[in-house]
Amino acid sequence: xxxxxxxxxxxxxxxxxxxxxxxxxxxxxxxxxxxxxxxxxxxxxxxxxxxxxxxxxxxxxxxxxxxxxxxxxxxxxxxxxxxxxxxxxxxxxxxxxxxxxxxxxxxxxxxxxxxxxxxxxxxxxxxxxxxxxxxxxxxxxxxxxxxxxxxxxxxxxxxxxxxxxxxxxxxxxxxxxxxxxxxxxxxxxxxxxxxxxxx
Numbered sequence: 001x002x003x004x005x006x007x008x009x010x011x012x013x014x015x016x017x018x019x020x021x022x023x024x025x026x027x028x029x030x031x032x033x034x035x036x037x038x039x040x041x042x043x044x045x046x047x048x049x050x051x052x053x054x055x056x057x058x059x060x061x062x063x064x065x066x067x068x069x070x071x072x073x074x075x076x077x078x079x080x081x082x083x084x085x086x087x088x089x090x091x092x093x094x095x096x097x098x099x100x101x102x103x104x105x106x107x108x109x110x111x112x113x114x115x116x117x118x119x120x121x122x123x124x125x126x127x128x129x130x131x132x133x134x135x136x137x138x139x140x141x142x143x144x145x146x147x148x149x150x151x152x153x154x155x156x157x158x159x160x161x162x163x164x165x166x167x168x169x170x171x172x173x174x175x176x177x178x179x180x181x182x183x184x185x186x187x188x189x190x191x192x193x194x195x196x197x198x199x
Contacts, residue, residue, distance in 0.1 A: 003197045005188075007070040008046050013063035017100040020107060021066060026073040026195040027107050031128050032114030034080035037144045040178035041114055042067075042075060045188060064101060073109070073195035082124035102131050110194035111139030112187075117146050117157055117175060121164045129165040140172040140190055141165065147177040 014020050021027075032038040043051050051067070065077040078101070079094045101107060111132045115121050121129075132139040143161055146154065154175060162173055172190065176183035 003072050003192065003195075004070045005046050006048075008048065008051060008075075009068050011066040011068045011074070013065050014101075015063050015097070017104070020064070020101065020104065021074065022106070025068075026109035027076050028073060028110045028112065028191050028195060029076040029078055029101075029108050030112050030114060031078040031132075032080065032144075033082040033116070033122065033124060036080075036114045036116050037178050038077065038080060038114045041142060041144055041176065041187075042077065044178045044181060044184055045075075045191075064097060072197050076108075081128065082122060098131065102135050105136065108135060108137045110191065111135065111137060112142055112191075113139060114142045114144050115161055115165075117143035117154070117161070118148055120160055126165060129167070133166075138194060140174060140187075141167060142174050142176045142183070142187060144176045144178055146175045146182050147179045 011021070012019060030038055030042060032041075043049060046069075064079065067075040067077070069075060078098065081094065113125070113128055113132060115125055129141075141161065143158060149157060158173055158175060161167075162171075167173065174183050174186050174190070176187060
């Protein structure tokens with residue numbers, strides 16, 4: 001089955017567990033810190049400029065946003081985390097929403113965690129990685145902003161990311177540039193393989 005990635009539509013924002021679609025379509029989830037370029041990664045994958053809304057301020061994605069791709073599978077945009085200017089109550093609300101989503105093992109087909117290729121993952125990143133690991137579902141890590149690195153720094157930085165997040169060799173780590181498109185095909189292949197569809 002070939003998928004038309006251009007045929008993408010925003011379906012809903014979920015604020016509670018009863019909002020999660022349960023129509024048995026594959027769900028590919030994206031998570032990442034507020035300023036890591038998660039929306040840009042999604043936009044690059046779909047060849048769309050402003051499809052996943054790029055917030056004027058980080059931390060604007062406070063709900064779980066669902067995008068339906070060619071009626072075949074969902075891209076699930078999880079709330080950005082680690083943004084300081086958010087009230088404790090709001091952080092707790094996000095936390096509960098995320099826990100409910102991860103707790104339901106029928107939802108996620110593939111998890112994708114976006115990190116910044118330039119920096120050592122933060123404590124929040126490590127917490128997010130644990131969410132993915134304990135979900136028992138396949139996940140991969142996408143090291144975005146590759147274009148900001150010198151060639152000689154790429155390999156050491158990828159090793160540092162893998163070590164900091166405690167990723168075993170079965171977890172794919174994909175170097176990526178939302179700006180230039182590096183890694184796009186690798187990531188797309190992984191998504192389509194897990195969603196059970198072709199390009």
